[in-house]
Amino acid sequence: MKKIKKRDQEYIKQNNLKMILDIIKDKRPISRAEIVKIANMSPTSVSRIVGSLMDLGLVKETETYSNGVGRKAILLDLDLESVITIGVYINKHIINVGVVNFGGEILYKDKIDLNPKDIYPDILIKKACGLINDVIKNSKIDSSKVIGIGVSLPGIINSKNGEVIFSAPLNWKNIHIAQAIESELNIRTIVDNDVKLKALAESLYGVGKNSGKTALVNFGKGVGSALIINGEIFRGVTNIAGEIGHITIDPNGILCECGRRGCLQTFIVEDNLIEEANKVKKIVDIEEIFEEARMGEDWAVSILERAVTYMCVTINNIVCMYNPDTIVVSGSLVEAYPEILKEVEEKCKTFIWAPLRGTFKILYSELKSQSDIIGPSTLASNTFLSFDI
Amino acid sequence: MKKIKKRDQEYIKQNNLKMILDIIKDKRPISRAEIVKIANMSPTSVSRIVGSLMDLGLVKETETYSNGVGRKAILLDLDLESVITIGVYINKHIINVGVVNFGGEILYKDKIDLNPKDIYPDILIKKACGLINDVIKNSKIDSSKVIGIGVSLPGIINSKNGEVIFSAPLNWKNIHIAQAIESELNIRTIVDNDVKLKALAESLYGVGKNSGKTALVNFGKGVGSALIINGEIFRGVTNIAGEIGHITIDPNGILCECGRRGCLQTFIVEDNLIEEANKVKKIVDIEEIFEEARMGEDWAVSILERAVTYMCVTINNIVCMYNPDTIVVSGSLVEAYPEILKEVEEKCKTFIWAPLRGTFKILYSELKSQSDIIGPSTLASNTFLSFDI
Known part of the structure; x- marks a missing residue:
């Protein structure tokens, strides 16, 4: 059964309030005239809806000086303390x-x-x-x-x-x-x-602010992704969409915490990198792998090179499935070791499937843990x- | 910039016409009363909109006998020859x-x-x-x-x-x-x-008719997928979303026709199965591999077993990313050899990531090449x- 959305007067009214509020949120402070342009609605409708939002206490007028001529222009802004x-x-x-x-x-x-x-x-x-x-x-x-x-x-x-x-x-x-x-x-x-909420934050307030289709990938204790389409979380039927950490890469690979073999995250997560490193040297922290790699230890370089490759695999696979305009890279692994990001970005230039190159930007989480x-x-x-x- | 949809009177009118038409398409023949329930709109609005659709010549009244009491009920149907x-x-x-x-x-x-x-x-x-x-x-x-x-x-x-x-x-x-x-x-x-259009056909007229989030996967000369959400094609920014054939599985794998290594489709497509078979025996057609497998030839069984495994990988990876309620399996490889389907379905029972088991149905293309x-x-x-x- 396809989902039918009720489109009666009440629905339309609520929807218009929400739409104009979203425009103000996105572009604040903004003039009524600019809202008219963006919403493609009549000035009368916009004024009426803005009036309702002001009655609700969500939006307020601010005075500002326009460029050049010095005439006062009234702009609209959120009442930040209202909600x-x-x-x-x-x-x-x-x-x-x-x-x-x-x-x-x-x-x-x-x-x-x-x-x-x-x-x-x-x-x-x-x-x-x-x-x-x-x-x-x-x-x-x-x-x-x-x-x-x-x-x-x-x-x-x-x-x-x-x-x-x-x-x-x-x-x-x-x-x-x-x-x-x-x-x-x-x-x-x-x-x-x-991960879905991190993506929502970056899409609305972070580096995804100018993107209509923002994917976020998180590399940390696990690997996950999420997609935000025009400010809405892409959920699937049971809110599981985006669990890229558990796509199968190698059906005969090493065991994942989920009990299955060769999930994508087994190639990237910190615990697995540390476990591999311990075959050569006793270490407890991923920072030690980076240190050894910086000192030119082949085994440490090899571990990180493979992790970089599979981070590129992750990005390629997300863009093949979601075709977003922006991919936000986040998570403890990349935040703690920015050098890994440069390598991922460099390798992605040739690693991504050709028809998708140039269709998206790779950006780095701006909000970080604030998100x-x-x-x-x-x-x-x-x-x-x-x-x- | 998030996408803003104009929601003025004209938009609403067009939208309502389209919504009621979609309900009639989906449930035809249907009474006005039932449309009222599904659309959650007033009887007056529904009658007005139905009137417009009849003026446009898209919808017509049909007479039918209701069950039991024998009272004539007027139902609405598409005028099939109108478009x-x-x-x-x-x-x-x-x-x-x-x-x-x-x-x-x-x-x-x-x-x-x-x-x-x-x-x-x-x-x-x-x-x-x-x-x-x-x-x-x-x-x-x-x-x-x-x-x-x-x-x-x-x-x-x-x-x-x-x-x-x-x-x-x-x-x-x-x-x-x-x-x-x-x-x-x-x-x-x-x-x-x-593949996107095949998915659209199955979602609207085939086995996906009762699904709100239909994914389709096609196994044939290539491997592709598509997602239909409430009758709309999920496209991404450049209409490439769903190209699962080119997600990377093995960065050191065999070369794909796209010039990159280890794309998912390299493990499944007919040409590659035939090429592998030729290492053992000269064959030209995939049918020969099936024949050899039916006769118990280990090499042929092994080739098909691996193909089945990667078909399950494909299905798992689609449901991880899209979390659909239905996955329609189609394409020449499965249509010609229904026995492969049974094996895929059986293996999927344990192969799919646990949180996703039971969240979707695997169905087989009903429309086949008609789609x-x-x-x-x-x-x-x-x-x-x-x-x-």
Whole structure:
């Protein structure tokens, strides 16, 4: 059954409010005349819709001087304090919580480091709620402006019912985290996959701001990707789309944490690079591989060369499947070792399938770890912002 | 820059006409009351829009008897003869042309076999135009009802300007085929990639009819895939999305026709299976490999087992990236040897990444080669049908 979208008057009204708000978000500050051009709507309609957004308190007028003639021009901007959301990022080592305004700016943030015993769902959720409360209090924001909480974590997430279906790093299965936080704090909560939310943040507030089809790839403890089309997360039917770490590369390859052989991420993830290195020399940290490679040790160079090759494989395979205009490269492996990026970019010039060369830009995450908070807070804002007047 | 869709009165009107028409197409024959339910619109709006569609001659009332009480109920159906499009399928061996009605039914078709010398663009396009003219004449349809021609061929296509950017099987580069046919026949023409159009046909008229996110994979002379989301082709920025045949599997693998090493399709395509077989025994046709395998020849069994494994790799990798509800398997390799399908299906049960098992159905192309004509004709219908009253 194809999905039918209701297109009655109410739908149209809500949609127009959202569309004009998105234009203001994207181009702020912006004049009504420019909105008319971008939206391709009549000045009357734009003025009416802008009026509604001002009534809602989401948009305000700002005065500015136009270039040259010195005539005052009234521009429109978001009322940044009108909508506040909380972004929460969880992995096995840390809980990050931030208060984020309507412009995607982090106003205040704090974190808790986790011990292995803290990652049991009950304990972790309790700690997260405590931290959220502290952050709201310490940020000195008007807590009545908080419209929702977004939670980002690694794993397979049912974003609709707030359930973590499965998270390998946390060793969680079927945990209804959104519901648990909601009933503890009485604030509406939504949860989603960390890579998808990172991509959302970069697409709306980071290097993907001018892109209509942004893919993001994350190289770290795992390998994942996500696609954002015109500001919307590409989810597939069960919110699993983009799990490139588990595409099969070698059916007879080494075992992946998922229990299958030769998944793409087995060629790249830090743990596997360290394990390989230990066949030659006892090391505990990936930094040591980079050091050995810098000193010209063949085995270390070989390990990193293969990792670079498979990072290029990852990029090629994403662009073959998604054909995006932008691919944002992120994750601990590339953030900690920028030298690896140069090699990836250089190798991609000839490695990518010819018809796709020149169809996309490779960019590097601008927001870095900030996207872990901005992503979920943006999802909360997009989900819970109501246009009811 | 995110894409902004104009949402003024005219947009809404056109959109509503299209939406109700799509519902009628999908569920025909259907009552107004049922449309009201599906569209979630008021009875008044539905009646008004249906009226417009009837004024346009696209929809007509049919009388039927409802179950049980014998009361006559008026149902709505497409006027199947109101819109006629021509579907053209081209590969290096054949031109297929069919006349297709508004319900996606082929009314008449014919074909020309091609010699290697026929595939020069000028010659081939001339032959195609001749065949299109013959088919229109011989079908005895009212030629004034023909609103457009759709052309399907293998390769990288710019569907917007009607250009074949590159087609390896035809050895074409930068051929403006749509324009050439338009100026020859004076009928509006659109061209697109064959796998994308096959997927469109299966999604709208074949086994994907009840699916909202249909992926199709084609195993034949090459390997390709396509995704249809709610009846729309997922294209990416340059219409290349879905080219899974050229995702890299083995950076040190054998050379692909694209000039790169270890593309996924090198493990599956018929030519490569035949080449491998020739290391053991002189054969010219893939049928011989199947015969040898049926007789228990180890080398032939081994070749096919590996092909099956990489067909499962293909399916796993598509569902990791697209997370569809349905995957339609098609192409000459599976159509000619249904036994290979059973093995693929069996192996997929354990081969697919666990979180994706049970999230999609594997179905087999229902339309088979008919989709080669229905796909492009449907694209022509979707593109050229005008709702101007």
